Amino acid sequence: MISLSKNRWILVATGHFVLLFFLGQANHYLSSVGVQLFLIGMLLSFSALELSYSQGVLSIAPICLIIDSKTPFPFGYNLIACLTLFTIAHILRSRVRREVTASALATSILLNIGAFAAYTFGAIRYLGIESLHFVPLSMNLLASTLVVTLFNRIFFDTQTGVLSIFGINLAEEQREAR
Amino acid sequence: MAWLLLPVVFKSFAKKGFYEFQAPVSLTSSYVRDLQDFWSARTKSKNELYEAGQSLARLNAGYQIAALENQTWQAEIARLENLLQLPSRPDYQYEIARVVERDFNAWWQRIIIRKGKDYGIPVGAPVVFVGGVVGRVSEVHAYTSVVDLISNNHLRLAVVIDGDNRPMSYRGGGSESFAQPVGLAEFIPTDIQIADTENRPVLITSGMGGVYPAGLKVGELRRLRQGAGGMFYDGEVELDARLASLTEVAVMIQIPPEPEQ
Missing domain, CATH: 1.20.5 (Single alpha-helices involved in coiled-coils or other helix-helix interfaces)
Structure with a gap:
């Protein structure tokens, strides 16, 4: 029998995958107006702030590889970019008060901007700079930041709620650790 | 690492x-x-369905006449090809596929369609819809395929202006928010002008390169500017607005010519 407490990354990765599914549906309908939402920062933020390093990596890696399999970048580009951002956020998490919603939101927004920049760099490197336009890039980033601002707390609460159903109380564990 | x-x-x-x-x-x-x-x-009312049925019947009648005309033209083309001993042009089989996912962003524009290896979709096959060229199959998976749209920067093809046989180069120009997808045409002869904005030059595939058959609509020339060398114009191409909301496309699979007896 798998211990879900020791393998909480499975639950978190499933939650991330569900979010990606809904994001894909939203982007499908938004394509007609030329706007795409990009929320990877929110996933990285939850894993970096709420899980241990190894559990966080395990929850992020399969999701990054799924995204990687659907992008025109070399396979693994997204994984390396996201794991780098995740590691930076994980190292710096002791400096922020994780129980404060605003710090989680700021982390999500910063990680999202970082991931967006990594994708833009990848597009310049592998697809060419000619078709990149400032207006759609900034529109997509603006729309994504707005959605992260609106849904970050809901996403964090939902993930924490699902973990608590399986007897994993993150807030209590963090208090005990302090 | x-x-x-x-x-x-x-x-x-x-x-x-x-x-x-x-x-x-x-x-x-x-x-x-x-x-x-x-x-x-x-949830539609019977009246609405009846009206839709009627308009479909009218369309069907129109298509039946067009199909008959096509048969006549094809027979005539085959007769002339035989007479002039020309090599026959490639024949295509159309595989209609539903769009599973539209992935349009500022970096790339691609769609995933609901047919893959299970329907014999080959990598590189041209994809079309009622408004002209959609793009090219870039990846084929077990039950799905990925199609790169013609607005993608790395997708290039040889085009001509409808009614003119001088070849030009076309490449995707990326996506625009709240606007139609665009492309860029290069090596446009300097005698080409956009005098009438209602009746702009239409770019069609030239048939060169062997991927796209000739005559498929690509887009309309919207703006011209002096090219880098000064001998040609570069032009902005307005692609079909429906590309951003595609639900069904047709993959053109080339039928290998029958070996001569």
Whole structure:
């Protein structure tokens, strides 16, 4: 029998995958107006702030590889970019008060901007700079930041709620650790 | 760092594995969308359905006449080809496929369609819709295929202006928010002008390069500017607005010519 407490990354990765599914549906309908939402920062933020390093990596890696399999970048580009951002956020998490919603939101927004920049760099490197336009890039980033601002707390609460159903109380564990 | 050292074969296998792992989820969502369309059609009144049926019958009648005309033209073309001993042009089989997912962003524009290796879709096959060229198949998976749209920067093709046989080069120009997708035409002869904005020059495929058959609509020339060398114009191409909301496309699969007896 798998211990879900020791393998909480499975639950978190499933939650991330569900979010990606809904994001894909939203982007499908938004394509007609030329706007795409990009929320990877929110996933990285939850894993970096709420899980241990190894559990966080395990929850992020399969999701990054799924995204990687659907992008025109070399396979693994997204994984390396996201794991780098995740590691930076994980190292710096002791400096922020994780129980404060605003710090989680700021982390999500910063990680999202970082991931967006990594994708833009990848597009310049592998697809060419000619078709990149400032207006759609900034529109997509603006729309994504707005959605992260609106849904970050809901996403964090939902993930924490699902973990608590399986007897994993993150807030209590963090208090005990302090 | 360890990832970079992994062999390409492993990465390729992992990419296929991860893609096929998530593919059923995307496929299911597209079937659910079809079901939504079905049930929304069920809510229509009988009068609306009757009117839709009538307009479809009119369209069918028009298409039947067009099909007959096409048969006559094809017979005439075959007769002339035989008479002049010309090599016959490639024949295509059209595979109609539903769009599973539209992935349009500021970096790339691609769609995933609901047919793959199971229907014999080849990599590189041209994809068209009622408004002209959609793009080219870039990846083929077990039950789905990925199509790069013609607005993608790396997609290039040889085009001509409808009614003019001088070849030009076309490449995708990326996506625009709240605007139609665009492309860029290069090596446009300087005698080409856009005098009438209502009746702009239409770019069609030239048939050169062997991927796209000749005569498929690509877009309309919107703006001209002096090219880098000064001998030609570069032009902005307005692509069909419906490209951003595609629900069904046709993949053109070349039928290999029968060996001569």
